Amino acid sequence: xxxxxxxxxxxxxxxxxxxxxxxxxxxxxxxxxxxxxxxxxxxxxxxxxxxxxxxxxxxxxxxxxxxxxxxxxxxxxxxxxxxxxxxxxxxxxxxxxxxxxxxxxxxxxxxxxxxxxxxxxxxxxxxxxxxxxxxxxxxxxxxxxxxxxxxxxxxxxxxxxxxxxxxxxxxxxxxxxxxxxxxxxxxxxxxxxxxxxxxxxxxxxxxxxxxxxxxxxxxxxxxxxxxxxxxxxxxxxxxxxxxxxxxxxxxxxxxxxxxxxxxxxxxxxxxxxxxxxxxxxxxxxxxxxxxxxxxxxxxxxxxxxxxxx
Numbered sequence: 159x160x161x162x163x164x165x166x167x168x169x170x171x172x173x174x175x176x177x178x179x180x181x182x183x184x185x186x187x188x189x190x191x192x193x194x195x196x197x198x199x200x201x202x203x204x205x206x207x208x209x210x211x212x213x214x215x216x217x218x219x220x221x222x223x224x225x226x227x228x229x230x231x232x233x234x235x236x237x238x239x240x241x242x243x244x245x246x247x248x249x250x251x252x253x254x255x256x257x258x259x260x261x262x263x264x265x266x267x268x269x270x271x272x273x274x275x276x277x278x279x280x281x282x283x284x285x286x287x288x289x290x291x292x293x294x295x296x297x298x299x300x301x302x303x304x305x306x307x308x309x310x311x312x313x314x315x316x317x318x319x320x321x322x323x324x325x326x327x328x329x330x331x332x333x334x335x336x337x338x339x340x341x342x343x344x345x346x347x348x349x350x351x352x353x354x355x356x357x358x359x360x361x362x363x364x365x366x367x368x369x370x371x372x373x374x375x376x377x378x379x380x381x382x383x384x385x386x387x388x389x390x391x392x393x394x395x396x397x398x399x400x401x402x403x404x405x406x407x408x409x410x411x412x413x414x415x416x417x418x419x420x421x422x423x424x425x426x427x428x429x430x431x432x433x434x435x436x437x438x439x440x441x442x443x444x445x446x447x448x449x450x451x452x453x454x455x456x457x458x459x460x461x462x463x464x465x466x467x
Contacts (some may be wrong), residue, residue: 161220162187162309162339163208169363170203177203179363180217182432185356190331190340192350195360195445201343202241204360205313208341209239222309235263238302242314244294248287252297252448256304263305274300277330292323299327303334310334312342316349328353359446361395366449371442378445379417383410383425384434393428401452404423413440413448 163185166399172322185191193201208221210229219226239424250258256275260266275282278296286294295315302310310331315325330421331340332353345351350357351371353454358368367374381400389405392412396403410429412423417437425435440448 160223162189162276163191163219165173165204165208165219166217168204168207168214168219170200170207170212171215176363178207178214181360181363182367183358183368185339185341187339189235189356190310190335190354191356191358192347192354193202193340193341193343193358193360194347194350194442195343195345197333197345197362200344200363201345201360202313203363205241205311205341205343209237209311235305236308237263238305238307238310240295240298240302240312242309242317244297244298246286246294246298249285251283251285252284252289254351255286255297255301256282259301260276260304265446266305270306271304273299274303274330278326285385292319293438295319295327296323299330303330306338308338310338310340310342313342314343314345316344316346324349330418347446351442357442359449361450374445375442376440377415377417378448379414380438380440380444381412381425382436382438383429383432384408384436385410385429386431386433396428397424400446413445413452415448 161184163183165181165183167180167182168178169176169180181204193204195201206212208219208226208229210226213227222233222236229237230256232318247255247258256271280293280297280300286297289297296367299315302315316327319327328349334340335353342350354371356372358373359366385408388408389410391405392400392403392410397416399414401413401415403410403412422435422437425432429435
């Protein structure tokens with residue numbers, strides 16, 4: 159399967175500040191890719207490089223087969239871009255906005271437009287400047303979904319929205335999954351975990367992992383072992399893929415970043431005196447926290463390598 163977005167060692171420097179550091183990723187067509195990380199991690203910088211808002215300092219990127227520097231004009235007939243601080247013509251009504259943008263897109267779907275207006279309960283006669291943040295985001299999303307873009311790029315689309323509006327927007331995006339590629343950034347991992355197919359984690363401009371969310375969830379487990387006596391240290395041959403080990407009195411805790419069906423057998427061999435072994439799945443947030451605390455870059459596939467969306 160071809161990639162909707164590819165980057166190769168792409169970086170952005172502002173004098174001595176490194177905003178993005180040699181990021182390489184591949185996003186397959188049809189994926190719902192969530193780029194997560196704290197505010198200031200470099201998520202918006204990467205999106206702006208992809209959208210040709212400014213050029214990279216080094217490296218390269220392609221978007222729908224175009225070099226990122228060529229993303230302009232007619233390319234946006236296939237690409238939708240909505241940012242957290244979306245600028246909109248506030249003097250227009252919602253209906254006026256839709257009337258204004260409609261002629262720019264040959265693939266505009268009038269039936270879908272009507273469906274979105276009803277789904278989002280958009281007041282067509284109300285001016286944009288009088289809308290709440292949630293309603294403005296609904297209007298912005300309706301204005302791009304209606305032309306059925308091949309790629310939707312969203313920069314922190316749910317920031318500051320109340321839960322009901324956020325869930326409504328997520329559901330509208332979920333309905334588009336499969337027919338388009340969705341690439342979004344977020345600092346809130348719980349809000350994307352329910353519908354993303356792929357995830358990447360940026361920290362201080364570095365991409366620490368990028369892979370299918372299901373694969374990531376399958377290989378991470380939180381392990382706690384209760385021993386019959388006092389535990390002073392981890393076994394000398396403990397795998398390097400066990401992150402953040404802690405020994406306290408009669409228990410051992412760690413995160414296994416490469417869990418397989420054979421792991422329980424390994425645990426039994428390394429902890430023959432164990433009286434209880436607990437192995438629990440982890441949320442995306444707990445996985446990211448474990449990786450950040452460990453200071454390691456875990457082994458993982460680049461999203462899209464040998465995979466399908």
